[in-house]
Amino acid sequence: MRRVFSLWDSTVGKKIMMATTGVILIGFVVGHMIGNLKVYQGADAFNHYAEGLRTVGEPFFGSGQLLWIIRIVLLAAVGIHILAAVQLVMRSRKARAIGYRKYEGDMVFSYASRTMTWGGLIILGFVVYHLMHLTFGNAHPDFVHGNAYHNFVTGFQSWPVSIAYILTMIPLGFHLYHGFWSMLQTFGATNPKMNHVRRPIAAALAGVVVLGNISFPVAVLAGLVGY
């Protein structure tokens, strides 16, 4: 454990922490999208899935216990990810206290890498809203506890809400694209024979998650998912 903590001593170590927590969060985002695909199987299947999230792990765990363990792990991952990011960004601001009059931004490999900080902040804000909207329900006009399908459909029937969800998927896509590639780089997963597939895999991951998530509000607005 001392070795894990000693990672915090260096910028590279902090990046390893960010990459590790990033893997956990990528796993969540992918699982969240795949789980929500059940909405296309109708109200019963979706509500059964939502209830299943609480009962998963039974009989080893009581109702909601494993869910809470996962939530705590996710919260810790988010916390470490953000803390490392904030410390590193502050540090890099200081590392170039005087900026350039002219700077050729095209030198960077991809637009995505330059949006990580702002994209991360937008995603954080979105997550807070999303939890209040479809988990706690206090930002939802017609929230019914235990009826996830109803909350899903009535939530996305609002155009402004759906547009906000869809727009947030753009920075999420960039964040996943650069984050995944960057994670491989930070773990030192560089193999001359495999390097050319790292970018396409990152793009595919980001594309699948973004398209899957965007399909939900679009399906509700188009009337494909409803009553």
Added chain:
Amino acid sequence: MKLKLHVWRQNGPGNEGRFEDYVAENVSEHMSFLEMLDVVNEQLIARGDEPIAFDHDCREGICGSCGFMINGEPHGPLPSTTVCQLHMRNYRDGDELWIEPWRATAFPVIRDLIVDRSPLDRIVQAGGYISVRTGSAPEANNIAVPKANADLAMDAAECIACGACVAACPNASAMLFTGAKVTHLGALPQGQPERYTRVVEMVTMHDDEGFGHCTNHGACQTACPKNIKVDYIGRLNADLRKAKFRHPAG
């Protein structure tokens, strides 16, 4: 050709700097960029003004002394080229050029376009060496080096420590430089005994010198006049991880 120059002038480390405008006239396309500045300086000296100070030595693109930003790009627009090997045929009559020193808190400006790059030397001093018993040189073929490792070490050793990677990096990180040094020695059999202490020491010194962190932007690789690849940063990252978990010292 005639060029309009905006050059950063600064008297010393603690002084305020400013851009001064100059016109470079009768510039031949055969001149190197530094020769163009030499001509401008001759005119400044003739007028009784202070010439523009810039670092240079070999002017063959191999010593790593020269380098500054031209329109926001380290060593100017050509790939794999130091500013001494950048020729004026790459510019056209009437071009407007902004010339600035490397900008990094770790690289204080000494004068005009000259910055203090000794933090890079200190990173090397922290671990960029192989401790050997001196004495007569051993038989060259006693230690077999696989061809792939020899090539990797040679490619990484191309780094001339000019500082362009730091200048290009949006975070002013020196990870490409440090990665090249770690890769160079870590790829060779002679570098193995100190491989995992080396990476920790060099990264610690890199951070202590006030360089930023690597966010894998890749601007360093684009700017590098010696084609150092960000893959070497990946190797550094892997070595640091192994140093922490697989080969922890002490």
